[in-house]
Amino acid sequence: MESDDDYYEDDIDPDDYDDGHNFDNEDVEVDEGYLGESSVDARISSYNPDLGDDDPYPYECLSADKVVGLMNEIIREVNDIVNIPSTTLRILLAHFNWDKELLLEKYYEYEGNQERIFAEAHVISPLKSKSLARRKSGRSIEQACEICCNNYSSSFMTGLDCGHSFCKGCWSQYLCTKIIDEGMSQTISCPEFECDIIVDDAVVMNLITDQKVCRKYQHLITNSFVMCNPLLKWCPAPDCHHVIKVEYRDKRPVKCECGREFCFDCGESWHDPVLCMHLRKWLKKCDDDSETSHWISANTKECPKCQVTIEKDGGCNHMVCRNQACKHEFCWVCLGPWDPHGASWYNCNRYNAEEAKKARDLQESSREMLQRYLFYCNRYMNHLQSLKFEHKLYARIKRKMEEMQQLNMSWIEVQFLKRAVDVLCQCRQTLMYTYVFAFFLKRNNQSIIFEGNQADVEKATELLSEYLERDVTTASLGEIKQKVQDKYRYCDSRRNVLLRHVHEGYDKDWWEYIETS
Amino acid sequence: MSSIATTRIQRELKDIKESNNQSIKIELKSDEFNNLRGEIVGPSGTPYQDGMYKLSIKIPETYPFNPPIVSFDTRIWHPNISSVTGAICLDILKDQWAAALTLRTVLLSLQALLSAAEPDDPQDAVVAKQYKDNQKAFVKTARFWAQYYANAPGPRDTDCVEKLRKASEMGFYKDISLQALSTHSWDLENAIQYLTSC
Numbered sequence A: 001m002e003s004d005d006d007y008y009e010d011d012i013d014p015d016d017y018d019d020g021h022n023f024d025n026e027d028v029e030v031d032e033g034y035l036g037e038s039s040v041d042a043r044i045s046s047y048n049p050d051l052g053d054d055d056p057y058p059y060e061c062l063s064a065d066k067v068v069g070l071m072n073e074i075i076r077e078v079n080d081i082v083n084i085p086s087t088t089l090r091i092l093l094a095h096f097n098w099d100k101e102l103l104l105e106k107y108y109e110y111e112g113n114q115e116r117i118f119a120e121a122h123v124i125s126p127l128k129s130k131s132l133a134r135r136k137s138g139r140s141i142e143q144a145c146e147i148c149c150n151n152y153s154s155s156f157m158t159g160l161d162c163g164h165s166f167c168k169g170c171w172s173q174y175l176c177t178k179i180i181d182e183g184m185s186q187t188i189s190c191p192e193f194e195c196d197i198i199v200d201d202a203v204v205m206n207l208i209t210d211q212k213v214c215r216k217y218q219h220l221i222t223n224s225f226v227m228c229n230p231l232l233k234w235c236p237a238p239d240c241h242h243v244i245k246v247e248y249r250d251k252r253p254v255k256c257e258c259g260r261e262f263c264f265d266c267g268e269s270w271h272d273p274v275l276c277m278h279l280r281k282w283l284k285k286c287d288d289d290s291e292t293s294h295w296i297s298a299n300t301k302e303c304p305k306c307q308v309t310i311e312k313d314g315g316c317n318h319m320v321c322r323n324q325a326c327k328h329e330f331c332w333v334c335l336g337p338w339d340p341h342g343a344s345w346y347n348c349n350r351y352n353a354e355e356a357k358k359a360r361d362l363q364e365s366s367r368e369m370l371q372r373y374l375f376y377c378n379r380y381m382n383h384l385q386s387l388k389f390e391h392k393l394y395a396r397i398k399r400k401m402e403e404m405q406q407l408n409m410s411w412i413e414v415q416f417l418k419r420a421v422d423v424l425c426q427c428r429q430t431l432m433y434t435y436v437f438a439f440f441l442k443r444n445n446q447s448i449i450f451e452g453n454q455a456d457v458e459k460a461t462e463l464l465s466e467y468l469e470r471d472v473t474t475a476s477l478g479e480i481k482q483k484v485q486d487k488y489r490y491c492d493s494r495r496n497v498l499l500r501h502v503h504e505g506y507d508k509d510w511w512e513y514i515e516t517s
Numbered sequence B: 001m002s003s004i005a006t007t008r009i010q011r012e013l014k015d016i017k018e019s020n021n022q023s024i025k026i027e028l029k030s031d032e033f034n035n036l037r038g039e040i041v042g043p044s045g046t047p048y049q050d051g052m053y054k055l056s057i058k059i060p061e062t063y064p065f066n067p068p069i070v071s072f073d074t075r076i077w078h079p080n081i082s083s084v085t086g087a088i089c090l091d092i093l094k095d096q097w098a099a100a101l102t103l104r105t106v107l108l109s110l111q112a113l114l115s116a117a118e119p120d121d122p123q124d125a126v127v128a129k130q131y132k133d134n135q136k137a138f139v140k141t142a143r144f145w146a147q148y149y150a151n152a153p154g155p156r157d158t159d160c161v162e163k164l165r166k167a168s169e170m171g172f173y174k175d176i177s178l179q180a181l182s183t184h185s186w187d188l189e190n191a192i193q194y195l196t197s198c
């Protein structure tokens, strides 16, 4: 198989090893020590050579601690200009959605009447709170806590600058309820009826002893800071507490230190070539239709010949019935026989409009819409499912690589296998989103070219997948290496052709979209 | 139940007893502190005057950091209280609750609510509409309900008694007939039509 595009040199830079998928997928761990380095070192940028995209997109990956540092930096900056205690400032900034310019603007606009800014943010003005000194007299008389109705010595009673005081036990339970049950952080007010003075972070940290609650509180504060800031976004990977910071907002891929690559604009996995808007519509549709399409995502299907249930546990679509008496070979996606899939005339990727027309004559058009949707959904789900198995493939290939190294191949020499799996996963990801793109696409001359490109990648990807899953043995290593490299290079180049064509279409307004309900 | 909640409730019950306010009452339903029964007397100068309104009060685990769940057991015709379920729309039972508030303040607030309805924040849309569009029918209905359900003293409106009797004679349950007549501002024909259609 030859590519009509330039190969690029991919033999093998050891530094390359970690920039793709993490090999030991089971233990992706983030090394805190690394994050401690200066932010300049942590600065990375995405540059996608595939797309001839030559303006790099600069961004940083920040740990939660760094985000806290960023917050404190802003507080310090404002504090240098206006002298307000940092606890109060934090509440003021939160009130202005962390827009320090807006805060300063208002602060000077209200010059002479700055009480107003504090009142609006529900804090007692630090300018006058001294006169209102907290009720902490030397008298050691007992005071009744209005919440628990017990009497305590005044040293056990505490409160905010509004002067309402409660016992420390009640305070801490009150704060726990607000933080843990209601997820509140910088909007918790004094427990007194009709008192809206906000509890500052120093008071919270003083009164809460439970570390779990403290962490939750800090996380909530950090979270509201990130949510307010259009240049920050949480990594969407579950349990990943990293934040990506960009210099300007764009629909571009960013990659977290945990390995998750996502679209900065919409936060979904990086979804080239489909637009954020279409992806959002699509995901919503999948959600709404989850009942109809549920069967599609199921991991089992019946052999079209003998009806034995077959479970899919790898990414390859070339299925061989496990019933020894049948051994029927078929395509997981279309359930058609596998044979023609290798032939050039066979299209498993394109929804056949001729067929659809026939169907339309027989059935309602809404039914056709559903079928159309199911058609694309089926192909989308198929790649999604295969991607979920990618760690299995990585593990298997890793074992293969170890075997090969025992047969006197060097570490560097066997890296082609990992590279092949990387390309396979990239292709599946791209294909998956091209079906979303195609779902919204109106048929025209360019869309036919697109479908041709898509079919090419689809076919090449399945060939590569199949080869990796069953044909890689340790026999005749040199030959295998050549074959694998040929296959993945072809896949990669066809993928680039496919993507470039869609991007060109965006630039030149080729694409027309169907109306969807 | 948390210890704060228990001590709070014990203390509150004691305070209410000592306050000697005859118009509000709270007592335990059983030995459990999470299930109380309240009672308020309808305030004078209102259609609810001298009615006895029973309330069900459920104390959440997290009391007093979260509000008690209060509803009317006695049926009442009021824009902010569901005439069907007894659910109450009152800000201090929702987002305006504060840990420093007590059941006593809740009951007093409910009395205040009976004195001054807030038809723009209704719980019962039918009642609220009547309250705004037809004050006369509203007062008549609320008073009749107070007498019928809450044992408010005084002679009952003969028109109401008569129409309710007619509807019941046609075989409809009294509660349902009363609801239908009230909803249709005592237009017997409309009420019967409504009753037969459902």
Ligand SMILES: [Zn+2]
Pocket (backbone or CB within 6 Å): A145, A146, A147, A148, A149, A150, A166, A167, A168, A169, A170, A171
């Ligand atoms: Zn207390």
Ligand SMILES: [Zn+2]
Pocket (backbone or CB within 6 Å): A160, A162, A163, A164, A190, A191, A192, A195, A196, A197
């Ligand atoms: Zn206060």
Ligand SMILES: [Zn+2]
Pocket (backbone or CB within 6 Å): A235, A236, A237, A240, A241, A242, A256, A257, A258, A259, A260
């Ligand atoms: Zn991450």
Ligand SMILES: [Zn+2]
Pocket (backbone or CB within 6 Å): A251, A263, A264, A265, A266, A267, A268, A271, A275, A276
């Ligand atoms: Zn996006």
Ligand SMILES: [Zn+2]
Pocket (backbone or CB within 6 Å): A303, A304, A305, A306, A307, A308, A321, A322, A323, A326, A327, A328
């Ligand atoms: Zn079979």
Ligand SMILES: [Zn+2]
Pocket (backbone or CB within 6 Å): A331, A332, A333, A334, A335, A336, A341, A348
């Ligand atoms: Zn197929």
